Amino acid sequence: MTKHSKQIRKEFIEGLSRISHFWGYPKGVGAVFAVLYLAPNPLSLDELVQHSGLTKGAVSTNVRWLARMGLVRRVTRLGDRKDYYAAETDFYKSIRAILGERQNREFDQAIQSVRETLEKLQAAKGSMDEAERKFLLERVQALQDFFDAIDSLSRAAARLDNLGVNTIQNILKILK
Amino acid sequence: MTKHSKQIRKEFIEGLSRISHFWGYPKGVGAVFAVLYLAPNPLSLDELVQHSGLTKGAVSTNVRWLARMGLVRRVTRLGDRKDYYAAETDFYKSIRAILGERQNREFDQAIQSVRETLEKLQAAKGSMDEAERKFLLERVQALQDFFDAIDSLSRAAARLDNLGVNTIQNILKILK
DNA sequence: TAGTATGTTTAGTAAATACTAAACAAAATA
DNA sequence: TATTTTGTTTAGTATTTACTAAACATACTA
Numbered sequence: 001m002t003k004h005s006k007q008i009r010k011e012f013i014e015g016l017s018r019i020s021h022f023w024g025y026p027k028g029v030g031a032v033f034a035v036l037y038l039a040p041n042p043l044s045l046d047e048l049v050q051h052s053g054l055t056k057g058a059v060s061t062n063v064r065w066l067a068r069m070g071l072v073r074r075v076t077r078l079g080d081r082k083d084y085y086a087a088e089t090d091f092y093k094s095i096r097a098i099l100g101e102r103q104n105r106e107f108d109q110a111i112q113s114v115r116e117t118l119e120k121l122q123a124a125k126g127s128m129d130e131a132e133r134k135f136l137l138e139r140v141q142a143l144q145d146f147f148d149a150i151d152s153l154s155r156a157a158a159r160l161d162n163l164g165v166n167t168i169q170n171i172l173k174i175l176k
Numbered sequence: 177m178t179k180h181s182k183q184i185r186k187e188f189i190e191g192l193s194r195i196s197h198f199w200g201y202p203k204g205v206g207a208v209f210a211v212l213y214l215a216p217n218p219l220s221l222d223e224l225v226q227h228s229g230l231t232k233g234a235v236s237t238n239v240r241w242l243a244r245m246g247l248v249r250r251v252t253r254l255g256d257r258k259d260y261y262a263a264e265t266d267f268y269k270s271i272r273a274i275l276g277e278r279q280n281r282e283f284d285q286a287i288q289s290v291r292e293t294l295e296k297l298q299a300a301k302g303s304m305d306e307a308e309r310k311f312l313l314e315r316v317q318a319l320q321d322f323f324d325a326i327d328s329l330s331r332a333a334a335r336l337d338n339l340g341v342n343t344i345q346n347i348l349k350i351l352k
Numbered sequence: 353t354a355g356t357a358t359g360t361t362t363a364g365t366a367a368a369t370a371c372t373a374a375a376c377a378a379a380a381t382a
Numbered sequence: 383t384a385t386t387t388t389g390t391t392t393a394g395t396a397t398t399t400a401c402t403a404a405a406c407a408t409a410c411t412a
Contacts, residue, residue: 002303002304002305004300004303004304005300005304005305005308005309005312008293008296008297008300008304008312009312011289011292011293011296012289012290012293012316014289015286015289015290015292015293016289016290018286018289019286019287019289019290022283022286023200024199024200026399026400026401027400028400028401037315037319038312038315040311044358045358045359046358054401054402055401055402055403056358056359056360056402056403057359057360057361057362057401057402057403057404058400058401058402060359060360060361061360061361061400061401062400064360081357081358081409081410082357082358082359083358083359089315089318091318091319091322092322107198110191110194110195110198111195113187113188113190113191113192113194113195114188114191114192114195116187116191117184117187117188117191120184120187121184124180124181124184127178127180128178128180128181128184129178129181132181133181135216136181136184136185136214139213139214139265140188142265142267143213143267145341146267146268149341149344152344152348153344153347153348153351156348156351157351159351160351165321165325167350167351168325168328168329170350171329171347171350172328172329172332174343174346174347174350175329175332175333175335175336175343202369202370202371203370204370204371220388221388221389222388230371230372231371231372231373232372232373232388232389232390233371233372233373233374233389233390233391233392234370234371234372236389236390236391237370237371237390237391238370240390257379257380257387257388258387258388258389259388259389353412354411354412355410355411355412356409356410356411356412357408357409357410357411358407358408358409358410359406359407359408359409360405360406360407360408361404361405361406361407362403362404362405362406363402363403363404363405364401364402364403364404365400365401365402365403366399366400366401366402367398367399367400367401368397368398368399368400369396369397369398369399370395370396370397370398371394371395371396371397372393372394372395372396373392373393373394373395374391374392374393374394375390375391375392375393376389376390376391376392377388377389377390377391378387378388378389378390379386379387379388379389380385380386380387380388381384381385381386381387382383382384382385382386
């Protein structure tokens with residue numbers, strides 16, 4: 001690996017770290033992904049440690065996060081008990097995985113609190129000023145509807161098994 | 177405002193704080209928005225301080241952030257030098273505003289680093305192993321293409337002036 | 353079974369972030 | 383011009399977060 005190649009790789013890694021950070025994720029996540037993305041073969045944990053400059057613990061956490069998000073595949077080889085990791089190069093596949101991950105219980109749980117407010121308002125008939133209740137009901141209901149629309153959109157996208165450039169282009173036609 | 181009503185409001189505020197936090201934004205942003213969203217009239221900075229429990233400085237920062245994102249409107253009244261703020265109740269409008277905000281220079285800047293890597297790779301003909309260069313070019317180009325697709329999608333959505341439930345339903349049909 | 357290779361978890365730390373309190377700025381009114 | 387009202391900025395702090403180093407767990411090998 002030439003000096004020049006090393007430099008370009010380093011800058012790319014820093015770039016993805018910045019993007020990762022921008023999206024609100026740890027920089028390490030971007031760095032580990034960048035290393036894997038520029039590797040022609042799956043890499044072991046130790047190789048990731050070498051190339052990313054992070055420690056084993058951090059790489060372990062970050063790479064598992066990436067795997068859980070579907071941005072990285074875990075590869076195991078027969079007769080080799082090391083784990084290897086490879087970057088997912090089909091990003092549309094990753095998006096589907098992320099959307100489909102109802103592992104996002106945390107998201108649902110957050111949304112749930114709005115639904116609870118709505119239910120409490122519905123049950124509050126009589127125990128609070130009726131005009132106020134009407135107003136609050138309307139507002140909270142609108143927010144709920146919005147979340148539902150977003151939710152059904154992401155569910156539909158997640159179900160889709162050929163989400164890709166072509167689909168995007170179709171959507172672009174609608175948005176014309 | 178009855179005790180019961182106060183309780184429901186409080187829980188709603190906490191709910192939106194959690195959601196705000198989940199999306200990677202300060203909790204205060206969610207809290208301030210929640211207060212405004214449950215108010216029938218625009219509120220002044222001081223009223224926001226009262227109802228949110230934050231200090232003036234924090235509310236000032238958070239509410240300006242919300243205004244910049246198009247989630248809140250600043251209302252000024254003739255002969256009153258207070259600023260008032262009202263929640264945007266048309267969320268689709270907000271989404272358009274957020275997408276349209278090329279104030280998101282920060283995002284573009286982050287993406288820019290990938291483009292730079294691409295350019296450097298193109299310029300590196302001769303100064304690094306050609307097979308390696310070919311491989312890296314291909315990978316980085318694919319990432320760039322993906323970002324471009326996302327970008328054109330968001331630009332299209334931002335240009336749209338009737339993004340709403342109906343549009344979402346049209347998209348859902350495509351995703352069928 | 354002891355020893356070795358691998359991955360995960362934990363305890364502590366450094367860095368980033370969002371807040372408070374108070375100083376400051378700007379502009380209207382007296 | 384001095385005073386009051388309003389909003390922003392700053393300095394310091396508390397909290398959160400992501401990291402390191404090291405202990406631990408697990409499973410393979412001799």
